[in-house]
Amino acid sequence: MKKGVSLLFLPLFVLSSCSTSGDSFTKSDKIKVMIERGANYVVKEGIKEINPGDDCTFHVSFIEGASLISVSYSDYFINNETDSSFDLTLLKVKYPLTVSLEMSVDSFHYVIEDSKPEVLRPIYHYHLRENTMDGYPYFNEEGYLPVGWNTKADYSGTYIPFGSRAPYGETTFYLQKEKVSDYSLFTYTKETQGLFLTSYTGREEKVVVPASMDGVDVYGIKKGTFSNPSIKEAVLGKNIKVIEDDAFTGTSLETLYCCDNIERVTSASFPSTLKTVYFNAEEKPRFSGSYYDTFPDKIDYLAKDINKEHKLVLFSGSSTRFGYYSPLLEEAYPSYQVINMGVFAYVNIKPQLEVISAFLKKGDSLLSSPEFDPNSLDFQMGSDPHFEWNLFAFFESNYDLLKYVDIRNYPDFFSSFYSYNLMRRSMPTKGYDVLAKHYDDDDHYHGEETYNIEGDVILDRPGNETDSWIMQPLADYTQNSITPLRVAALNQEYQKLLDKGIEVYFTFSPKNRNCLTKNSTEEERDKTETYLKEKLIIPVISPWKESILPGTDFYLIDNHLSSLAAKERTKRVSRDLYPFIKKA
Numbered sequence: 001m002k003k004g005v006s007l008l009f010l011p012l013f014v015l016s017s018c019s020t021s022g023d024s025f026t027k028s029d030k031i032k033v034m035i036e037r038g039a040n041y042v043v044k045e046g047i048k049e050i051n052p053g054d055d056c057t058f059h060v061s062f063i064e065g066a067s068l069i070s071v072s073y074s075d076y077f078i079n080n081e082t083d084s085s086f087d088l089t090l091l092k093v094k095y096p097l098t099v100s101l102e103m104s105v106d107s108f109h110y111v112i113e114d115s116k117p118e119v120l121r122p123i124y125h126y127h128l129r130e131n132t133m134d135g136y137p138y139f140n141e142e143g144y145l146p147v148g149w150n151t152k153a154d155y156s157g158t159y160i161p162f163g164s165r166a167p168y169g170e171t172t173f174y175l176q177k178e179k180v181s182d183y184s185l186f187t188y189t190k191e192t193q194g195l196f197l198t199s200y201t202g203r204e205e206k207v208v209v210p211a212s213m214d215g216v217d218v219y220g221i222k223k224g225t226f227s228n229p230s231i232k233e234a235v236l237g238k239n240i241k242v243i244e245d246d247a248f249t250g251t252s253l254e255t256l257y258c259c260d261n262i263e264r265v266t267s268a269s270f271p272s273t274l275k276t277v278y279f280n281a282e283e284k285p286r287f288s289g290s291y292y293d294t295f296p297d298k299i300d301y302l303a304k305d306i307n308k309e310h311k312l313v314l315f316s317g318s319s320t321r322f323g324y325y326s327p328l329l330e331e332a333y334p335s336y337q338v339i340n341m342g343v344f345a346y347v348n349i350k351p352q353l354e355v356i357s358a359f360l361k362k363g364d365s366l367l368s369s370p371e372f373d374p375n376s377l378d379f380q381m382g383s384d385p386h387f388e389w390n391l392f393a394f395f396e397s398n399y400d401l402l403k404y405v406d407i408r409n410y411p412d413f414f415s416s417f418y419s420y421n422l423m424r425r426s427m428p429t430k431g432y433d434v435l436a437k438h439y440d441d442d443d444h445y446h447g448e449e450t451y452n453i454e455g456d457v458i459l460d461r462p463g464n465e466t467d468s469w470i471m472q473p474l475a476d477y478t479q480n481s482i483t484p485l486r487v488a489a490l491n492q493e494y495q496k497l498l499d500k501g502i503e504v505y506f507t508f509s510p511k512n513r514n515c516l517t518k519n520s521t522e523e524e525r526d527k528t529e530t531y532l533k534e535k536l537i538i539p540v541i542s543p544w545k546e547s548i549l550p551g552t553d554f555y556l557i558d559n560h561l562s563s564l565a566a567k568e569r570t571k572r573v574s575r576d577l578y579p580f581i582k583k584a
Helices: 291-303 326-332 349-357 391-395 399-404 413-425 484-499 522-535 563-577
Strands: 031-035 041-043 047-050 054-062 066-071 076-079 085-093 097-099 101-105 107-111 119-122 144-150 172-179 186-190 195-200 206-208 216-221 233-235 255-259 276-280 310-315 336-340 365-368 503-506
Touching: 031 054, 031 085, 047 054, 054 066, 066 085, 085 097, 144 276, 172 206, 276 399, 291 336, 291 349, 291 391, 310 349, 326 336, 326 563, 349 391, 349 399, 349 484, 391 399, 391 413, 484 503, 484 522
Parallel strands: 031 097, 107 172, 195 216, 206 233, 233 255, 255 276, 310 336, 310 365, 365 503
Antiparallel strands: 031 047, 041 054, 054 085, 066 101, 076 085, 107 119, 144 172, 186 195
């Protein structure tokens, strides 16, 4: 039976068996003992007759996550306890008795309709913020389309797409629904899979596509269906699987609600005005437990109020994930909450920073350490314009984070989403309970946690046996690679943070000294450092010499530090930060 802090007190329902300790009484002498019904427990036989003075045992089964708080009869004991049941024995009952149980359960309350009972789901505490349930199976109101959850009954609260993570402190969610647009405004063709919309004559700013018409599911949207420039918002249900190119051409679409089970779509399906997309999760997650899946967990910690004056974000790719031991920074700067947001170097930093900055305030800090591998330079320096397919894997277990990404900046957003879904179809389904903190980069499960709450890899990592090149492409520390175009792009990203009052600093990422190009001589590295100090709009706090390390300091690849080397590097960076951030 789950123990811990209770959020709610709920009534309950019941299973039972009684035992007696004597048979000296006649049937007319017996007394009745009853357990009251409740909503989250069950007793097989809620009423039993016993001899006065005997014990009576009830077998109580309860919903997952519940805990017994109190029994209205004071003399009792509990035994045979499991995660879903226990035996409750009432001792020496002398008089007829009705007993009530008080149980607590950490649960989400889902209100589908006022006239229907709430749907309760346990909070499993898998993540700092738990994933909400899918509301589609519980809603079937003609003329309306569900679009997600809201923390207020009048929809004035926080909106959460189905499957996305609940805001801190919220446990009651109301199903948000939209009235569908007038059926007569649509034309369609009937094909094997279902209906394909072909035109819409409405002039409203919001179009809500019906889930079905004439008893047939609306399956797709044809080219040219929506063309009125008055349309700024569109709501699509889970039945929509195909959106053809130019389906919304000519509209002024800015906001889209849809599901992540779309099978065919490209960026050409939508106009360049589309800024915000909300995905309801209808597909089972596939990337749970991967290092991609650490991103929403790290954001959960970033979003958590832990009574620190400031936040310090460590940011780049996996060299940051493996390159710090954040508790040392928190020890050195106790007024700072440190969050290691490093995940993967080969994806665009821009959408990541859009999300991260949404959780930072004036006076918070970000420490940037771009990786200089040839295949990651454009991603790491912000000069890459793409939204790569695997960025969607960052958001799979909390699509709600995409609301912070302005997709007008990524013309291939939906084309990459299509590639992402193609990739997922070849992968086994998982659940939100498969936790990244119990896996390594090779998807091997570990009983102990492989990440700490700050987001550092804490899996024990021995250094390479020899001081040698391990496996990565050679990194170029010259101005042939660190070009004015790339530096300008990086400055643009830094400026966005600075404009919000966020303090930004630059330090070099760790690199195996055996993994450098021949042109990356010490002289050229000095020139590159000088160039960055002159051209970057933020302070370069560390010399490159502290980042180029022996091969024995690395684990498996040439920029993943061993456990010991990560702690030593953290100490050096902590020292380098001292002149720039206030030491509490």
